Amino acid sequence: MFSWTRTETEIAVSWLLVACLVAAGAVGLRSGAYPMAVFALLSAGLAAAPAVFTRERRATLPWPVVGLAAVAALGQRFTQFDGVATYVWVVAVTLILVVDLQAFTDVEMSSRFSAAFVTTTTMAVGAVWTVLRWVSDAFFGTSYLGGVDPVMWELVGATVVGVVVGVAFEYGFHGVIDAGVERRLDRGERR
Amino acid sequence: MTVLEERFGIPAAYQRIAARLMQLVLAGIAGYGLVSGQFGLVVNGTLPLLITFLPAVLRRDYGLPMNAGLTLWVTAAVFLHTLGMVGLYDAFGWYDQLTHVLSGSVVAGCGYAVTRALELHSDDVEFPEEFVYVYMFVFVLAFGVLWEIMEFSTEVGARVFGGRAYLAIHGVRDIALDFASNGVGAVVVALVVREVRTRFPAALAREMDE
Numbered sequence: 001m002f003s004w005t006r007t008e009t010e011i012a013v014s015w016l017l018v019a020c021l022v023a024a025g026a027v028g029l030r031s032g033a034y035p036m037a038v039f040a041l042l043s044a045g046l047a048a049a050p051a052v053f054t055r056e057r058r059a060t061l062p063w064p065v066v067g068l069a070a071v072a073a074l075g076q077r078f079t080q081f082d083g084v085a086t087y088v089w090v091v092a093v094t095l096i097l098v099v100d101l102q103a104f105t106d107v108e109m110s111s112r113f114s115a116a117f118v119t120t121t122t123m124a125v126g127a128v129w130t131v132l133r134w135v136s137d138a139f140f141g142t143s144y145l146g147g148v149d150p151v152m153w154e155l156v157g158a159t160v161v162g163v164v165v166g167v168a169f170e171y172g173f174h175g176v177i178d179a180g181v182e183r184r185l186d187r188g189e190r191r
Numbered sequence: 192m193t194v195l196e197e198r199f200g201i202p203a204a205y206q207r208i209a210a211r212l213m214q215l216v217l218a219g220i221a222g223y224g225l226v227s228g229q230f231g232l233v234v235n236g237t238l239p240l241l242i243t244f245l246p247a248v249l250r251r252d253y254g255l256p257m258n259a260g261l262t263l264w265v266t267a268a269v270f271l272h273t274l275g276m277v278g279l280y281d282a283f284g285w286y287d288q289l290t291h292v293l294s295g296s297v298v299a300g301c302g303y304a305v306t307r308a309l310e311l312h313s314d315d316v317e318f319p320e321e322f323v324y325v326y327m328f329v330f331v332l333a334f335g336v337l338w339e340i341m342e343f344s345t346e347v348g349a350r351v352f353g354g355r356a357y358l359a360i361h362g363v364r365d366i367a368l369d370f371a372s373n374g375v376g377a378v379v380v381a382l383v384v385r386e387v388r389t390r391f392p393a394a395l396a397r398e399m400d401e
Contacts, residue, residue: 107322110315117326124332127370134367145363152343152360155336 122162239269295376302330
């Protein structure tokens with residue numbers, strides 16, 4: 001599905017996408033779109049974390065994973081599909097997290113467990129996100145949450161996106177990511 | 192050996208009696224619903240009653256170690272939920288949060304059991320200790336979302352087909368507080384499990400043997 005031969009290019013692309021996310025976060029901060037800024041900076045931070053902690057420039061995440069987050073950022077900025085884009089974003093963050101965990105910690109997941117992990121984590125992020133926005137609405141006078149219906153449809157959407165990406169991950173994505181991660185570990189790039 | 196026995200000196204027999212009494216009340220609620228023709232009461236009495244037999248079934252059919260404390264824990268969670276459905280949810284604002292902390296803790300326990308079982312029985316899966324605790328939290332929150340969606344679907348169903356929703360969502364505040372209390376339940380269980388595992392290495396060794 002993805003080529004793993006152009007590693008230097010791939011690493012450059014990955015960093016470029018991280019830079020895009022940081023830019024999106026900065027734009028969000030300046031224009032007052034705080035939820036977007038939080039997500040953009042969070043995904044950028046998680047994507048850059050392995051490289052930062054290992055002090056290894058090459059320890060970036062596979063670019064398709066970072067790319068998904070960037071696509072979600074663009075989608076939220078420039079299209080009408082805010083809700084969908086938000087949860088594509090959540091899934092992207094989860095995927096980044098899964099790859100972080102698999103590649104750079106002792107966590108080992110079977111592809112089936114990764115799929116379940118992606119799905120449940122997406123749902124859990126939906127829950128945490130709801131609570132955070134509610135706290136903000138209740139105590140800081142914002143109005144992120146419209147009412148029961150929009151919140152619930154959003155959570156349904158998060159679950160559906162989580163299940164779809166989880167299943168896609170189990171059947172296609174996981175092997176590719178594994179291969180990329182293995183290759184990096186073989187060449188001693190973990191440290 | 193249960194935590195209740197160890198820490199608070201409550202004999203296992205008392206725990207079993209307490210669970211039995213709760214089951215009786217549940218059966219009573221279901222029976223009353225049947226006699227008085229209140230379908231909601233029948234559902235809210237019978238389903239939880241069936242859930243309370245789950246630990247015993249798991250012990251008998253799968254040989255899983257389920258002690259009196261565990262049975263009491265599960266029974267208490269569904270029992271309090273049913274009492275809430277019968278009227279306490281409307282009577283006390285904080286009651287919803289209480290049941291969600293408790294049911295969140297039960298789900299966290301299940302999440303822990305599932306992750307441990309996966310790790311013990313599959314070679315492809317390996318988690319460091321701390322990851323399991325974090326994942327319990329994630330699992331509980333995800334289950335909470337599933338639960339809210341279930342409540343929401345009964346509401347949508349009621350809107351489409353008419354009638355009253357059996358499980359109602361009272362507002363955004365409720366949703367947020369439910370999630371938060373589920374999370375609190377998960378954190379409590381994670382702390383307890385962690386404590387038990389570090390204090391009773393023998394139990395851990397037994398678990399690994401199985």
